[in-house]
Amino acid sequence: MFLVLGEKPSVAQALAEVLGAKKREDGYLEGEDCIVSWCLGHLAEYAAPEVYDERYKKWEFADLPILPKTWELRIAKDKKEQFDVLKELLNRKDLEYVVNACDAGREGELIFKRVYDLSKSSLPVKRLWISSMEEQAICNGFSNLKNGKAYESLCEAAVCRAKADWLVGMNATRAFTTTYYKRMVVGRVQTPTLAMLVERQKKVENFEKEAYYQVELPVLDFFVTSEKMKKEEEADALVKMCEGNSIHILKVERKQKKTNPPKLYDLTTLQREANRFFGYTAQETLTELQKLYEEKWVTYPRTDSQYITEDMEQSVLEILDILSEMLPFCSGELVGRNVRAIINNRKVSDHHALLPTKEAWKQDIGTLSKKQKDIFYLIGQRLAQAVSEAAVFEETEVSAECAEHLFATKGNKVVEPGFQKILKAFQENARKTEETGEKEEKVSIPENISDGMEIAGRTPKKRKRFTAPPKPYSEDTLLSAMETAGNHSFDLETEKKGLGTPATRAGMIEKLVSSGYAVRKGKQLLPTREGIALVSVLPEELKSAALTAEWENELLRMERGEVTSETFMEDITEFVQKLIAGCGEIPKEERYRFYEKESIGKCPVCGSPVYEGKQNFYCSSHDCNFALWKESRYLVGMKKTLDKKMAKELLEYGKTRVTDFYSQRTGKKFTADLLLELQGDRASFKMEFPKRK
Template sequence: MNLVIAEKPSVAQSIATVLGATKRQDGYLEGNSYIVSWCVGHLVELATADTYDERYAKWEYADLPILPENWQYSISKGKEKQVKILKELANRKDVAVITSATDAGREGELIFRLVYEKIGCKKPVKRLWISSMEESAISEGFKALRDSTYYDALYQVALCRAKADWIVGINATRLFSVLYGQTLNVGRVMSPTLAMIVEREAAISAFKPEPFYTVLLDCGTFILSCEKLTDRQAAEDLRKACDGQTIAIHSVESKEKSEKPPKLYDLTTLQREANRQLGFTAEQTLSYAQSLYEKKLVTYPRTDSRYLTSDMSESTPAVAKAAAGIFMPKNLEPSIFMEQVTDNGKVSDHHAIIPTMNIQDCDLYSLPFGEREVLLLISLRLACAVNESCKYEETTVTAIVSGAEFTAKGKTILSEGFRGIEKSYHAMQKDKQPVEKEKVLPSITTGQTFDTKAMIKEGKTSPPKHFTDDTILAAMENANNALEDSERKGIGTPATRAGILEKLIKTELLERKGDKKTKHFLPTQKGVSLITVLPEAIQSPQLTAEWEEKLKQIEHGLLSPDSFLQEISQMTKSLIRTYEVIKGSDVLFPSVQEAIGKCPRCGNDVIENQKGFCCLNKTCGFALWKENKFFTAKKKKLTKTIAVELLKNGKAKLPGCYSEKTGKTYDAIVLIDETDSKYVNFKMEFPANR
């Protein structure tokens, strides 16, 4: 028998169907010489600090640094039953081989290996490595199983990354929390990401807008403009000199140009595009893409490649035609140039994200809103990427007036190419902003004269923009551009960056602000204070990027995990030995806990802590938890403002609630529901003018 271990029950079900393992048992499926079981995410994880010594249960400065010599592992809380099932299955006498079928990536490898080690299994292991959950891909994957030792380096780098994060996270979080008297979460990737956002907000706050002036010449059917001027008087003098003059066109230049189709999506570019176009967070996009993968509608999403491999050149055109068919009239045949998207040298573990052939039979509007929109983006990108370039003629008209050069530019589309498919997509999205029309100039010849009216257009320089999911992902991806010969740029990985952003919000170091679609990140006062006291070594994006580079070297066998972890440990020791509390930090981290209201049950003060708003009377049990299903289902957070209102009036306005059914938002009023004597529940009312 072959014991196949998948990462999730849904994936196991798909694999079992292909293998013919149809007999359902408790925690696994069996049949046709296969047993198919599953993990449920991370079943085994690095043990907590107090596992090594009971005294570590309390956070004490004297106990730092905590640097395990012999790493220990524990079963994740609530997942003991599935680990027991896997151990019993692996020890069955009729099981001769184990097949690892967890997600084909760094984390998937770690999930399987830790379970394999924990259950003490010694049987040989094969590895299933696929990029699609289609039946044909699963079937072909089982014909090409590799010995698991081929992926040993991938496991080592995954384990090394987890240990490095443990060392930095445990020690630095305890150090700064103890020294400053409150929980301050510090992380190897978290802290540099927060530092970039804090630095951006400081630049915005310090920005002073400067005025500029542009002189425009209205020629009736088009407008000429000069270079921006910073001196108001100079602009006014030029306007007077030009106003009312009859000008002659000095030159008309037309050039044929082309715009290449966009590359296919990797995870980061998909997340960025979905944030720009749809307002989805990075985590939402990853969740939607993962669900589409498990539904066999797209290929593996956690990829950092934007190309396909040459062996896909025969099968992909049919998928591209099906994708283009979503947007193009049925009687039109799309152009397909596979060489534009094929490059074996630029594909590492997984190729770019594309739809599968199953989209041709998919009822788009039966999918949840978020999944449908992400599938449309992925399909659109494939249809565009294999299509022709957009060809256009760019015309530049120049006139010399009173010694100044004035220009006007226009663009005429000669062949839409991939832009035609994009236009069809935007036509489908009726509630989205229309595509900006190209600026077309009238027919103009050199020497032609025009009567003009001069005017001044005033403007101001703009401050840097707040980081959005889109732009912070780009900043994380390119954090180490300064590094020479860098193979992997950035901090974090495509698969982990979304989780880092959400953890920063969960630990109250960041918050999202803005309207329904365009939200940006702002550091909280706690976040700004933390970056103020963190040393450069912890908050430096470049140092973290160098660590990411070394992890990649470990994956390629160019660096030993021990030497990398020794460097991390040495830095941690140095940090604890040399760090001194910043003077005046009591202003940054006030210790007095402010009451936000009175407990409706016992009348004691309610204070805010990391997880919620709790009654000071421990026996009362009243608490408004920040993370609760009622609010998260509506993509809302129980903020301090809402908690204050609920405690004061028993109700609070809750605008912009998300409907999972329609994908739209609505306004409501939330009320505390005390029908349950133990837990605080909520119910909703709707405004009369809704």
């Protein structure tokens, strides 16, 4: 008898169906020789700071950094019932071993480890590692279960990632919030991503468009164009010089070029294209893709590979045989068979590229939502493109001379569309309304143009154009920037992972939006005023994409056993300590840049605003010592503390009526007017009883 733990109920049910575990129990399914249960995603997270020490309930800069010596996990309240089920199962004496069937990746290891450790189980662990929820893939996976110890390095990287996020997030958020008296949420990956948004927004706002001019000469059915000119009078002069003059064709050069088919999708490129084609957010794409995976339409979603392995060649050929039946816009003759183009064993680590499954052919496409259908078709057409022939086109360059000035143009003509036939069919089916990238003017160069020709002059035209500003990030372009962030800081041999992982980038973008640091405007992602304010005060090391990308690379090396967890965590701890030390050195006047104070009145000595502090109401001028103390010798005997209402009236009228003074002589309360008097810039009080009517 063995136990199988999936990441979600839907996955567990699919596994149970293959394993024959059909008897429903409370929180699990049971069969003759196995029990299948589920984790509900992350059942446990690292505890909040106040769990380690009561004093952390109050945010104080003096208590930082918070560096747990022993890390504690806490079960989410809404998931405790399922954890209790798992704890009991993991400690059953009749079980031989437990199979970790959580998603085959870093986070799947972490989800299982936390439940296993908290249950204090001693069951041997085996690992199910599959890339598809198809029945055959599940059967093959259970026939080739791995020893759980083989994934210890991957698990250690997952643990270190979670600890690093906690240490940087908790300490930096508290440090900058208490330093600037303004809530500032800081994250290891989130903050560098926000910094990229802010940097791009500054470039857009600071861009000053510049006019430039070009002269166009009509030649047969196309135009040749001059070089760019900054001054309009230069363009006007060139128009006059060329007016009526013949055009001499200096050179016509024709070259055939090829554009190879695109690679298969990994998660990030799929999210980018889904945003570009349909406007779906990265999180929407990941959510729907996960559903497609669990329902056996596609292979494992959270992949960073764009290739398949050599042993998959035959199974992919079988998918290609039925692909046109799954894609209504793609006839059989459009689908190529060049599977060798997408095979690269070295570039497949944990999971191969995204593919439709053979199981999808047996299912009803009508059961899918619009988003799911769009994403499934995207994955299918990409496979069809990737195994098709290259597109061949003829590029023609024409250079000409008129009035001793050079003119030129380029033209393209499709010779063989190749894979682009599939792309065009998909675009027409998707009714894509917005083109990707910038539109280029298509120039058609006639075949009868040749070197040395003289063309009779016609009327030249002056064109005024403007330099284009950089575009704000869309989710498509931001995902690309996150993927390549910090690459320039590494040598060519270093494997680069950028900011976050394919599995976490969508979540980072959603966090920026939900925290109020970024906002969606159509397809654009823009930083908010709060986001810009946060980035303006953070040190470079927190905003650095290169540093965070370096940490991701170190985690990757840890997965391979090349870096120890101790070394990685020492670096993170040292970084946090330096961060706190840097916060402590921020000048006092800088710390109040966001502190919005409410003036309660004007100083009777110098006229400056008076603000409320913890112990007094003080003059804002550094050269003035005026203050009204909340607790004073004069008032303490009458059991009275100066409050904001009293202070406002004293500043405005010079007196305030108090109805609850205490008399030590009579033991009773009484009413009197408290009057403000000045001795230089020092405040004193006296009492006046209201006259009886």
